[in-house]
Amino acid sequence: MAEHRYAWRGNDRQGQRLRGEMQANSPSDVAEWLRQQRIRPTQIQRQWTLPPWLRRTRRPRIQADELTQMTRQLATLLHAGVPLLQSFDMLGKGLAPSDLQTLIRDVHTQIEGGIALNQAFRKHQVFDAFYCNLVAAGEMSGTLDVVLDRLAHHLEKTQALQATVRSALVYPAAILVIALTVLALILVFVVPAFQNIFASFGAELPWLTRMVIALSETFQRYGMACAAFAIAAAWWARHQIRHRVTWQARLDRFLLRIPIAGELIRHACTARWTRTLATLFTAGVPLTEALDVVQGVTGNAVFQAATQSIQAQLMRGTSLSKALDSTEALFPPMVGQMCAIGEESGALDHMLAKTADYYEREVDSTVARLSTLMEPFIMVVLGVLIGGLVMALYLPIFQLGQVV
Numbered sequence: 001m002a003e004h005r006y007a008w009r010g011n012d013r014q015g016q017r018l019r020g021e022m023q024a025n026s027p028s029d030v031a032e033w034l035r036q037q038r039i040r041p042t043q044i045q046r047q048w049t050l051p052p053w054l055r056r057t058r059r060p061r062i063q064a065d066e067l068t069q070m071t072r073q074l075a076t077l078l079h080a081g082v083p084l085l086q087s088f089d090m091l092g093k094g095l096a097p098s099d100l101q102t103l104i105r106d107v108h109t110q111i112e113g114g115i116a117l118n119q120a121f122r123k124h125q126v127f128d129a130f131y132c133n134l135v136a137a138g139e140m141s142g143t144l145d146v147v148l149d150r151l152a153h154h155l156e157k158t159q160a161l162q163a164t165v166r167s168a169l170v171y172p173a174a175i176l177v178i179a180l181t182v183l184a185l186i187l188v189f190v191v192p193a194f195q196n197i198f199a200s201f202g203a204e205l206p207w208l209t210r211m212v213i214a215l216s217e218t219f220q221r222y223g224m225a226c227a228a229f230a231i232a233a234a235w236w237a238r239h240q241i242r243h244r245v246t247w248q249a250r251l252d253r254f255l256l257r258i259p260i261a262g263e264l265i266r267h268a269c270t271a272r273w274t275r276t277l278a279t280l281f282t283a284g285v286p287l288t289e290a291l292d293v294v295q296g297v298t299g300n301a302v303f304q305a306a307t308q309s310i311q312a313q314l315m316r317g318t319s320l321s322k323a324l325d326s327t328e329a330l331f332p333p334m335v336g337q338m339c340a341i342g343e344e345s346g347a348l349d350h351m352l353a354k355t356a357d358y359y360e361r362e363v364d365s366t367v368a369r370l371s372t373l374m375e376p377f378i379m380v381v382l383g384v385l386i387g388g389l390v391m392a393l394y395l396p397i398f399q400l401g402q403v404v
Contacts (some may be wrong), residue, residue, distance in 0.1 A: 006030045009043040020105055021047065033109070061099050062126050068155040070100065075148035084144075085111060117144070130276060130293045137283040147283045154279045158272060161360055165268055168367040175378050179385065184219070186389055191216035194393045205396050212392040249301040256302060264366045269298040270331060271359035273307070278352035288314050306330050319343055334358070 008030055009019045018039060024030045027044045034041045070091060077087040088108040095101040103124060110120040118136035121127040131151065138147030195213055198205055205213070240247045256262045276297045280290035291311040295304045306327040313323040321340035324331050335355055342351030 005047040007043075007045050007047050008034060008041055010034055010039040010041040012039050021102060022106065022109055062103065064155070064159055066100050067126065068152055068159065070104070071148055071155060072152040075145050075152055078145035078148065084117065130280070130297060133285060133289075133293055134280065134283050137280075137285050141284050150279055150282060154275060157275055157356070157360065161268060161271060161363060164363055164367050165264070168264070168370055171371070172374055172378060175382070179382055183385060183389070184223070186386075187212075187216040187219045188223070191389075191393065192220075198396055206392075206399070208388070208392040209396055212389060245301065249305070252301045252303075256300075260366075260370065264363065264370070265300070266330075266332075267359045267362045267366065269300050269303050270335060271356050271363060272298050273303060273331075274335065274352045274359070275356035278349050278356060281352065282349040287320065302330065320348070332359075 004024065005021055006024055006027060007019070007021050009017070011017055022030060022033065024033070027046070030044050031041050073091060074087055077090065078084065082090070085108065088104055088111065092101055092104040092108060095104070103126060106124070107117075107120045110123065111117060116136075116139060118132045118139060121132045121135060134147055134151050135144070138144035141147075191212060195216070198209070198213075237247075241251055242248075255265055258265075273294060276294050277287075277290055280293060281287060285293075288311055291307055291314070295307045295311075298304065309327065310320070310323040313326065314320065319340075321336045321343060324336040324339060325333075338351045338355045339348065342348035345351075
């Protein structure tokens, strides 16, 4: 019998109203499951859906910090000796109605049906291969609470790194948008008003003023067409980058070659690469299998190709440090040196974690330096643009005052 999705409403033993959704073969199965949860059902209704070729699935809106918090709480409960099913029950009851609560209840139902935790996670797109592989390793070794604690620590570090890089990009991008908006408003509304005043002077205008007036006329005539073309070109480029591997690889290679930003991106990718590999290796995942997961964590096609090359060399018997040294200087020399020390001492996971800590600090210091240098540079650029426009508009008035 095919499973269907049912929406249910009911009351618990304290009289609190509850509701949710679940997959089941029939309404009687839903009622039986609710009775096992000590919930008295008041309404069970099948959710009718469109055929798959007409249905547009909605991905659960679960933020990264919510997933990290859930992982941390689950690790704490398991470490305290709370059984797995009861832990998910407590997590679900402690949340307001949301996609995360629905997800936790679905996982609870699947575990109750006899499915392993990592297999239940793999049925949801929220949990990536890295997350599921770590959970599987924890279940196999009997150290699920320890693995979840390490996983939560990894997610927290990753979010902190992403927030650091994002903060370095938001400020200059916002200033650039504001500057372009102010510049466009001046060219469209302010310059034509001054142009009418200059027409009554009957004298030759300075070259700077003539250039600004010509720029304003060109912008008014072709501005909308240029904006539409820029938006269409940006959309086309975004589509090509998303759907063509070669375009993505070219963009990632170009970003790594930018003088200052490229070094920041390289260090951020190195930190994520080493942090993920250290977490997987510590959890007991074999190195070659761990590299399968590490390939996509950096979000950079160049690092992904290098990881595939490293994995192929490891399968041929090459050490990790030598494989890293052969990646055309993509990874900094310190990564290979730390891996060589870790392989010699038998503490590769510890050395990888130390390397990740170092490059995360490097990203923080680079962002701080960029922020310090960016502010005066932006002020100078804005001063030249806005000041040049103001000078071009008022220069004829000053010349007229000198003549009078």
